[in-house]
Amino acid sequence: MDVRIAYQEMIRRSREIVLLASCAELLAWDEDTYMPPGGVENRARQLAYLAGLQHDRSTDAHLGDVIDELKDRELVRDPLAPEAVNIREMLRSFKRHTRLPRELVEETARVSSLAQHEWAVARQDADFQRFLPWLARIISLNGGTAKLYDALLEDFEPGMTDAGLARLFDELRRELTPLATALTQARRRPNPGVLRRDYPVERQRLFNESVAEAVGFDFNCGRIDATTHPFFSTIGPGDTRLTTRHHPASFGDGVFVTLHEVGHGLYDQGLDPDHAGTPMGDAASLAVHESQARLWENLVGRSRAFWKHFFPRARRTFRTALADVALDPFYFAVNAVEPTFIRVQADEVTYNLHILIRFELERALITEELKPADLPDAWSRAYRHHLGITPANDADGCLQDGHWAAGQFGYFPTYTLGNVYAAQLFAAAERACGSFDEAFARGDFSGLLGWLRAHVHREGMRYPAVRLIEHATGSPPDPRPLVEGLRRKYGELYGI
Amino acid sequence: MDVRIAYQEMIRRSREIVLLASCAELLAWDEDTYMPPGGVENRARQLAYLAGLQHDRSTDAHLGDVIDELKDRELVRDPLAPEAVNIREMLRSFKRHTRLPRELVEETARVSSLAQHEWAVARQDADFQRFLPWLARIISLNGGTAKLYDALLEDFEPGMTDAGLARLFDELRRELTPLATALTQARRRPNPGVLRRDYPVERQRLFNESVAEAVGFDFNCGRIDATTHPFFSTIGPGDTRLTTRHHPASFGDGVFVTLHEVGHGLYDQGLDPDHAGTPMGDAASLAVHESQARLWENLVGRSRAFWKHFFPRARRTFRTALADVALDPFYFAVNAVEPTFIRVQADEVTYNLHILIRFELERALITEELKPADLPDAWSRAYRHHLGITPANDADGCLQDGHWAAGQFGYFPTYTLGNVYAAQLFAAAERACGSFDEAFARGDFSGLLGWLRAHVHREGMRYPAVRLIEHATGSPPDPRPLVEGLRRKYGELYGI
Numbered sequence: 006m007d008v009r010i011a012y013q014e015m016i017r018r019s020r021e022i023v024l025l026a027s028c029a030e031l032l033a034w035d036e037d038t039y040m041p042p043g044g045v046e047n048r049a050r051q052l053a054y055l056a057g058l059q060h061d062r063s064t065d066a067h068l069g070d071v072i073d074e075l076k077d078r079e080l081v082r083d084p085l086a087p088e089a090v091n092i093r094e095m096l097r098s099f100k101r102h103t104r105l106p107r108e109l110v111e112e113t114a115r116v117s118s119l120a121q122h123e124w125a126v127a128r129q130d131a132d133f134q135r136f137l138p139w140l141a142r143i144i145s146l147n148g149g150t151a152k153l154y155d156a157l158l159e160d161f162e163p164g165m166t167d168a169g170l171a172r173l174f175d176e177l178r179r180e181l182t183p184l185a186t187a188l189t190q191a192r193r194r195p196n197p198g199v200l201r202r203d204y205p206v207e208r209q210r211l212f213n214e215s216v217a218e219a220v221g222f223d224f225n226c227g228r229i230d231a232t233t234h235p236f237f238s239t240i241g242p243g244d245t246r247l248t249t250r251h252h253p254a255s256f257g258d259g260v261f262v263t264l265h266e267v268g269h270g271l272y273d274q275g276l277d278p279d280h281a282g283t284p285m286g287d288a289a290s291l292a293v294h295e296s297q298a299r300l301w302e303n304l305v306g307r308s309r310a311f312w313k314h315f316f317p318r319a320r321r322t323f324r325t326a327l328a329d330v331a332l333d334p335f336y337f338a339v340n341a342v343e344p345t346f347i348r349v350q351a352d353e354v355t356y357n358l359h360i361l362i363r364f365e366l367e368r369a370l371i372t373e374e375l376k377p378a379d380l381p382d383a384w385s386r387a388y389r390h391h392l393g394i395t396p397a398n399d400a401d402g403c404l405q406d407g408h409w410a411a412g413q414f415g416y417f418p419t420y421t422l423g424n425v426y427a428a429q430l431f432a433a434a435e436r437a438c439g440s441f442d443e444a445f446a447r448g449d450f451s452g453l454l455g456w457l458r459a460h461v462h463r464e465g466m467r468y469p470a471v472r473l474i475e476h477a478t479g480s481p482p483d484p485r486p487l488v489e490g491l492r493r494k495y496g497e498l499y500g501i
Numbered sequence: 502m503d504v505r506i507a508y509q510e511m512i513r514r515s516r517e518i519v520l521l522a523s524c525a526e527l528l529a530w531d532e533d534t535y536m537p538p539g540g541v542e543n544r545a546r547q548l549a550y551l552a553g554l555q556h557d558r559s560t561d562a563h564l565g566d567v568i569d570e571l572k573d574r575e576l577v578r579d580p581l582a583p584e585a586v587n588i589r590e591m592l593r594s595f596k597r598h599t600r601l602p603r604e605l606v607e608e609t610a611r612v613s614s615l616a617q618h619e620w621a622v623a624r625q626d627a628d629f630q631r632f633l634p635w636l637a638r639i640i641s642l643n644g645g646t647a648k649l650y651d652a653l654l655e656d657f658e659p660g661m662t663d664a665g666l667a668r669l670f671d672e673l674r675r676e677l678t679p680l681a682t683a684l685t686q687a688r689r690r691p692n693p694g695v696l697r698r699d700y701p702v703e704r705q706r707l708f709n710e711s712v713a714e715a716v717g718f719d720f721n722c723g724r725i726d727a728t729t730h731p732f733f734s735t736i737g738p739g740d741t742r743l744t745t746r747h748h749p750a751s752f753g754d755g756v757f758v759t760l761h762e763v764g765h766g767l768y769d770q771g772l773d774p775d776h777a778g779t780p781m782g783d784a785a786s787l788a789v790h791e792s793q794a795r796l797w798e799n800l801v802g803r804s805r806a807f808w809k810h811f812f813p814r815a816r817r818t819f820r821t822a823l824a825d826v827a828l829d830p831f832y833f834a835v836n837a838v839e840p841t842f843i844r845v846q847a848d849e850v851t852y853n854l855h856i857l858i859r860f861e862l863e864r865a866l867i868t869e870e871l872k873p874a875d876l877p878d879a880w881s882r883a884y885r886h887h888l889g890i891t892p893a894n895d896a897d898g899c900l901q902d903g904h905w906a907a908g909q910f911g912y913f914p915t916y917t918l919g920n921v922y923a924a925q926l927f928a929a930a931e932r933a934c935g936s937f938d939e940a941f942a943r944g945d946f947s948g949l950l951g952w953l954r955a956h957v958h959r960e961g962m963r964y965p966a967v968r969l970i971e972h973a974t975g976s977p978p979d980p981r982p983l984v985e986g987l988r989r990k991y992g993e994l995y996g997i
Contacts, residue, residue: 024550027543028524037528039535043722044740047523051737054520226539239546244540254815 012088015095018071020282022062028057034238034246036118038230049118056114063102072096073200087285090467097163113146117412119377124410125233131400132331133381140409141377144370147414154368157415161291162422164471167368170418173484174361177421182391182487185354186494188342191499194335200256209251212322213263216315217247220269220301220450223274234407235349236260237269238300242281245273254324257339258350261302268301269294271454275462290470291416293461295423296430303353303424304431305453306489309336310445340498344392346401350395354491355392357424362387363406363417371414426474428487430461433478507570508584511591514567516778518558523737525551527693530734530742532614534726545614554608559598568592583781586963590780594658609642621729621815627896629877632906637873641865650864653911657787658918660967663864669980670857673917676984680991681850684838687995691833696752698822705747708818709759711759712811713743716797716946719770729759730903731845733765733794738777741769743946752819753835754846754936757798764797765790765951771958786966787912789957791919792926799849799920800927800986805832806941836994840888842897851888852988853920857904858883859902859913859980868911922970924983927956929974 029052036048062068072095075081081089120139127136147157155167189489214229232248239245247266251259272294280286288294305311309464312319316335320327327335342352350358366383369375375383384403385395396402408416434456435441444452460477468476495501510926522721525548532544571577577585616635623632643653651663710725728744745764747755768790776782784790801807805828808815812831823831838848838858844855848972862879865871866931871879880899881891892898913977930952931937940948955960964972991997 021550024546028547028551031531031547032524032527035531039724039726040736041720041722041724041740041742043738044736047737047739050520051524053516053525055524186815223539224537226537228535228537230535240536240540241543242539243543244537246537316965 006071006074008075008078008080011071012080013090015068015071015075015281016091018062018065018068019091019095019284022059023282023287024241025055025059025062029059030238031240034120034240037234037236038248039152039230045119049115051265052118053111053115053276057107057111057454060102060105060107060110063098068095069099069103072099085467087280087283087467090285090323090370090465091283094287094466098284101160109146115273115414116142116146117410120410120412121407124404124407126487128400128404128407130409131398131404133399133404133412136404136410137377140380143409143412144414147371147412156417157371158418161413161415161419162470163290164469165292165418165422167433170364173417173425173482174357174364174410174421175355177488178361178391180371180484181354181357181491185342185344185358185499188354188495188499189344191501193500195341195498196334197338197341197343199327199330199338200321201254201334202256204251204256204259204323204326206251206253209256209259212319213249213251213260215318216260217230217263217267217270219315219448220264220267220271220305221454222247222270227270229263229266235266237266239270239273241279245270255339256326258318261306261339262349264306265298265302268298271301271457272462275454275458277465278304280465284466285392286465289461289464289466289473290419292419292422292426293470293473295432296426297423297457297461299420300427300431300457301422304427305445305450307340307353308442308445311335312336312339314447314448317357337498342495342499344394346388346394346396347405353424354495357421360390360417360421362391364421366403367409367414367417370409394489422482425484425487427484428476428490429478429480429483430457432486432490433460502567502570504571504574504576507567508576508588511564511567511571512587512779513894514558514564514590515587515780518555519778519783520737521551521555521558525555526734526735532617533728533730533732534744541615541618546894548614549607553603553607556601556603559594560603564591564657565599568595581963583776583779583963584985586781586961587779590783590962594780596863597656600979605642609639609908612638612642613745613906616906616908617683617903620900622894624900627900629895632716632900633873634903636876639905640873640910643867643908643910647983650867650911653867654914655908657911657915658966659786659919661788661914666860669921669978670853670914672744672980673853673984674857674887676980677850677853677987680855680988681840683997684991684995686997687838689994689996691837691994692830692835693834693839694755695823695826695831696751696836696958698752698766698819698820698859700749700752700755700822700915701783702749704818705752705755708815708876709745709747709756711814712756713763713766715811715944716760716763716767717791717950718743718766722770723766725759725762726961731762733762733769735766735769735971737775741766752815752822755833757802760847761794761798761804764794764875767797767953768958771950771954773959773961776961780962782810782961785957785960785962785964785969786915788915788918788922789969790967791915792922793919793957795916795919796923796927796953800923800942801946803836803849804938804941804971805829806837806938808832809942810944836991838991838995840890842860842884842890843891843901843968845901849920850991853917854887856917858887858915860917863905863910863913866905918978921978921980924986925970925974925979926953928986929956952994 032048032051040048072092075092076096081092083089120143123139124136127133158165158167185476216228217225226243227245230246230248233248233250235248235250249259249263249266249272262302272288276288277286283485312332312335316332340352342354344355345351351359366375366380370377378402381399389395432454438452438456442452464473528544528547534546568588571588572592577588580587616639619635620632623629654661654663713725714720722739723741724746726742727746729746731744731746733743743766745755745759745762768784772784773782808828808831812828836848838850840851841847847855862871862876862883866873876899877895883889930949934948934952937949960969967978
């Protein structure tokens, strides 16, 4: 076969698979935003069917032949050329997909679609028993074939191992537990009560959309909706959607959730459109994706420079709530450190302890050391142990996240990896461009976004995630910038 | 092949095709409601791809073999048994689909998706030139293979011919033109100005949702959104969606558009769920579908009995606007007859003249007697001739409807057939149940809905459309009940 023809055939097939996935992406977005309850059964059938088609395309023997034809040819001589990257990643994806039988893929899609619905109801009613049989089914679908946790990790963060993660979490626990304790006991205290005043939802929505636009989110190619559990979803090129939530008596929730999802959105809006539908035009990994979300949420959104620009606007928008509040107490309030039950509302310091708990529990569920029925007790014990608090019910406990309902075991650790990468990337960007403080204070985020576009977004899957971080920051994954950044920032704030 | 196995195989394939269609249905719904502008190219690719897959499944030779196997067997002995109906309709659909090459189907889906976007922009700017190249392309896709208008009609209303329609329109024109003229010249006049006062959009939305619920629309299995050009869409069992629009200075538009789409929705919500994904669980035809919309919009929604119930609620909801208005002047106002430019806002009497104009123009476009570039002039001439008015721009003229942009030539006549069927069905329901006036005045629509469920909705495609009307009303399609009903109602209102 002519190598150019073979390569074009591979790309055509890649684009077809991605197009099918993009149809499923819209169905899933709609399920979480606008679908009426009665549509749930049909939606599960639709998603299962599309998952089956995608699986067929992804495991087609002819695709395997084409990749085989290409993998030792001159096209892969420079391993960083787009063609070599696409061939490498298509081969990896082909091998991964051919390991799974079609029936399992369809059944997993069907069960997860239904389970997510059951989870949402169970969470609303804080009724773990309702969710239990679904959790058990999903675990058996994930673990039933004696898959190890390493294999699940491989799906989400290729190259990362159970042992590597365990070491990383050990280091973070060793550093962050004493820091969290010291901050909780510090004499200087923020007043987070100012964030829990009357913040009209419609004004929050407008404020947050203006923040999203200011940092660079393109509303011509995206939108923001409201859901109970925020998420982001790229339907396809030119169509990147986020969801957020607004509570009338909480300012912080809406703006930081929005910035988090906007960070995801900026990544996808920055992917190279010329490579759309191929690995070179796709995100490097989940953890790199998460790094973009956490970077905009925390390193930008919880910085003093950011609020130097946005706080006057916030005061104009929420006149009553913020009438008696000045910038510095406000900045301190949005950085209050306190052990809490809900991961997505956790501060930067305790956040990784929430992930550590989930990492330990999901490993135990998959290896069957922990029975699904015993999850609520194990969850409470872990929160008592690591954070010193006990959730009052399962909605604030093991039902708070939808990941397990969606069958995503091995996903949570990517959140902490995201924090680690974010700190490394932000430090590297400031080394290259100088401090962003002045620009942020002027409302100019283009310097940071430009650096991320060049060093992360536009690179697509050119490098495996770990290599991308190394290439962009000069160092392999390393928790020290995260730990040092937190020590410095919170040491100053709390005066310890 | 065992006949039961063959039948089950046919049903499995039918359900697969319908499931694919239901994925495309959501993509199309989203395109018209929430998709950001940047997503338009990818959406066109998605829809073209799914159309191609659907075409492959619909024309699969093995499906043809299975149907062939079944079509002369004992299963079809009773032609009204569900099995016989499904075999008959699958055969018809198979024949129709195998006539069209896959490339044409994909290209049509792709071009229509883009053309609808261009049309929406062109309409907004009243810029026909922008839409012209797209219209020309769509006409060539529809007419290019020397398809006759009969063949296009066959897609939308099987069994209806060009000649039959021309006769029907002749009769309607003969009867309705003098009636419209007489009403326009009558001395007793309504005051439609009371409908053009200040009607806050949010209150309209709540009022119209309460009306939708009262007549039987199930919000657990459906939703209502806002779009410029209202439509309805059934994503699948349990998920029927309508869109409507509200103008802050118009009451009538929102409520009647809503009732129209609700009429469509009630039909789909009344289909037999046990037969979902097969012809027995599908609507009989577009015209029968339209009959349900027009029945609820006009025969229910513009009746005095309906407003006897809802007018007090309307007065409570719109205190300022309706403070000085009583029931009878209000009832007269919602039934004002006046030649206007916009089809979807037309009164019952002139409505069919709008359709007549489109019927004549689209026939001329398809047969190439009319060049696309000459459409605006031809449109203006036709409005002057039939309604005595000339639109000031193309947004109020030939750009007002999206049907041609969507490639739906042969669709418009089903609107008038719908009016004809609606009048026949309503008369038959009242013959069977007695007058509904008292029940409507109490806000009880269950008698009418129950009759329609039994005689139309639950019958699915058991009868070809024309036979369904005959079976339900005792008479073949007949314009007299429509004409007589209009004469009686408007004669009383206008005192002529």
